[in-house]
Amino acid sequence: MLTETSKGIVFEPARCTQCGGCLAACKTGSLKALPTAHGLFHISWHEENCNRCLACIRTCPAHRLPLAGFDPAKLDGALGFSLAFARDRQVRSHASSGGAGRLLVKTALGSGLANLAYTLKNAAAYPWAEGCFWQRGDDIASMPNSMYLPILVMKNLRLQERQNSLLVVGTPCQLMAAEVLAGKKADRLFKVAIYCKQQKDFRATEYYAKRLKIPKGGEAPGSIHEVAYRGEGWPGRVLVNQRSLAWEQAAGVPFGKRLWRVPGCRFCPDAFGLNVDLTLLDPWGIRQKNPLGETLVVAWTSEGLELLEASGGELQIEGISPEDGKSAINLGDMCRKATLVNYYLGRPVALRARLAGIGEQFQGRMYETLLGRFSLPSIIHKLIAHAPDLRDVFLPKLHSCTRRRQ
Ligand SMILES: Cc1cc2nc3c(=O)[nH]c(=O)nc-3n(C[C@H](O)[C@H](O)[C@H](O)COP(=O)(O)OP(=O)(O)OC[C@H]3O[C@@H](n4cnc5c(N)ncnc54)[C@H](O)[C@@H]3O)c2cc1C
Ligand code: SF4
Ligand code: SF4
Ligand code: SF4
Numbered sequence: 324m325l326t327e328t329s330k331g332i333v334f335e336p337a338r339c340t341q342c343g344g345c346l347a348a349c350k351t352g353s354l355k356a357l358p359t360a361h362g363l364f365h366i367s368w369h370e371e372n373c374n375r376c377l378a379c380i381r382t383c384p385a386h387r388l389p390l391a392g393f394d395p396a397k398l399d400g401a402l403g404f405s406l407a408f409a410r411d412r413q414v415r416s417h418a419s420s421g422g423a424g425r426l427l428v429k430t431a432l433g434s435g436l437a438n439l440a441y442t443l444k445n446a447a448a449y450p451w452a453e454g455c456f457w458q459r460g461d462d463i464a465s466m467p468n469s470m471y472l473p474i475l476v477m478k479n480l481r482l483q484e485r486q487n488s489l490l491v492v493g494t495p496c497q498l499m500a501a502e503v504l505a506g507k508k509a510d511r512l513f514k515v516a517i518y519c520k521q522q523k524d525f526r527a528t529e530y531y532a533k534r535l536k537i538p539k540g541g542e543a544p545g546s547i548h549e550v551a552y553r554g555e556g557w558p559g560r561v562l563v564n565q566r567s568l569a570w571e572q573a574a575g576v577p578f579g580k581r582l583w584r585v586p587g588c589r590f591c592p593d594a595f596g597l598n599v600d601l602t603l604l605d606p607w608g609i610r611q612k613n614p615l616g617e618t619l620v621v622a623w624t625s626e627g628l629e630l631l632e633a634s635g636g637e638l639q640i641e642g643i644s645p646e647d648g649k650s651a652i653n654l655g656d657m658c659r660k661a662t663l664v665n666y667y668l669g670r671p672v673a674l675r676a677r678l679a680g681i682g683e684q685f686q687g688r689m690y691e692t693l694l695g696r697f698s699l700p701s702i703i704h705k706l707i708a709h710a711p712d713l714r715d716v717f718l719p720k721l722h723s724c725t726r727r728r729q
Contacts, residue, residue, distance in 0.1 A: 344500025
């Protein structure tokens with residue numbers, strides 16, 4: 324997070340979500356991203372050219388994220404739930420879920436609904452993807468599926484000219500930054516949120532590599548030269564240097580136990596995104612492992628419905644009931660995360676929330692140390708993945724989350 328102090332612009336790494344928005348906001352080149360431990364970036368401020376315009380601070384989502392809160396009743400305001408998948412089997416199989424993310428970009432540009440789009444493109448060098456503008460006719464085969472490492476995705480979102488309509492696909496914190504960056508330069512802004520409860524630092528990728536017996540080598544990316552976190556069916560496989568592991572085996576520990584999180588993710592209560600048009604997620608709980616995949620799509624606005632309508636030729640879309648849609652989403656997990664935001668902010672919280680926060684931190688550090696130091700057999704990974712969550716001891720599975728909007 325960036326704040327203005329008497330000493331100038333100060334970077335607080337513990338609150339940074341690694342969205343990259345501040346780098347795009349700064350027109351004087353006064354901010355630089357320096358790689359630090361575990362693949363995370365430190366934003367350094369150079370006062371010489373800084374004109375104190377504070378655009379970087381206005382763009383930084385870390386100030387606004389905790390205010391978002393999470394209210395399960397938000398789902399009652401959704402305009403529709405659907406399962407969507409690419410009609411093209413190859414596209415569908417390469418995607419994270421069903422390929423809605425990539426096809427919404429392609430069809431919004433193809434139909435003229437958006438005249439420009441912004442999301443990730445594959446890159447040859449680490450971190451193997453970067454935020455780019457997309458235009459009509461660009462090949463979506465060069466769009467990665469879910470990337471679970473810090474990328475500073477929004478750092479290239481600099482609009483040179485005014486646009487009629489811009490579509491941005493990204494995680495909720497990135498979309499908050501995008502909204503400020505696009506500002507008055509885009510007459511119409513379509514926002515597609517990638518549902519996101521946590522981003523990982525590079526240690527999660529090292530964990531996959533270790534499980535695949537790839538020798539460790541120095542600082543990130545070390546001996547790792549190729550990754551794909553999803554794809555090859557649903558929920559798919561993690562690939563590192565040509566070796567692959569089923570997603571369920573790979574992700575149970577880092578995602579299930581919330582290890583190696585990007586620091587700022589602890590302060591982010593709303594995985595859906597505030598004021599977005601569509602949210603895309605995995606249909607956990609309503610779909611079994613299968614050779615292809617589907618994306619669960621939540622439409623929040625009429626613009627979201629327009630995007631879906633424009634994609635009809637390439638995306639097969641089947642409406643589902645709100646009950647089925649909600650049952651695919653682990654609302655209890657979102658509520659617990661939202662409850663702990665105030666604990667991590669150091670604000671006074673109820674005793675239960677305090678104990679749950681202490682428990683989560685203790686459990687996380689213990690697993691990170693254990694898994695970082697030792698090479699453990701698969702059975703231990705399985706046991707850790709299924710071990711009780713200390714948060715559950717202190718916070719009921721589904722308790723009410725308070726609605727707090729900015
Ligand atoms: C960090 C992260 C955490 C997630 N956590 C969950 C979760 O807990 N539960 C759940 O159900 N779903 C989660 N998802 C969403 C899920 O992985 C799929 O992205 C989603 O279902 C869309 O799949 P798709 O096949 O439609 O997308 P695809 O067609 O595969 O397109 C993926 C789109 O996501 C964009 N993208 C990929 N990685 C990133 C990134 N790091 N930052 C910004 N944009 C990115 C790509 O540019 C592309 O536009 C997460 C995704 C990410 C990136
Ligand atoms: S205050 Fe303005 S010029 Fe200075 S670092 Fe921030 S965006 Fe750049
Ligand atoms: S959260 Fe984003 S905008 Fe804020 S400091 Fe980190 S990278 Fe910059
Ligand atoms: S959990 Fe929140 S802060 Fe972290 S990457 Fe996802 S949207 Fe951003």
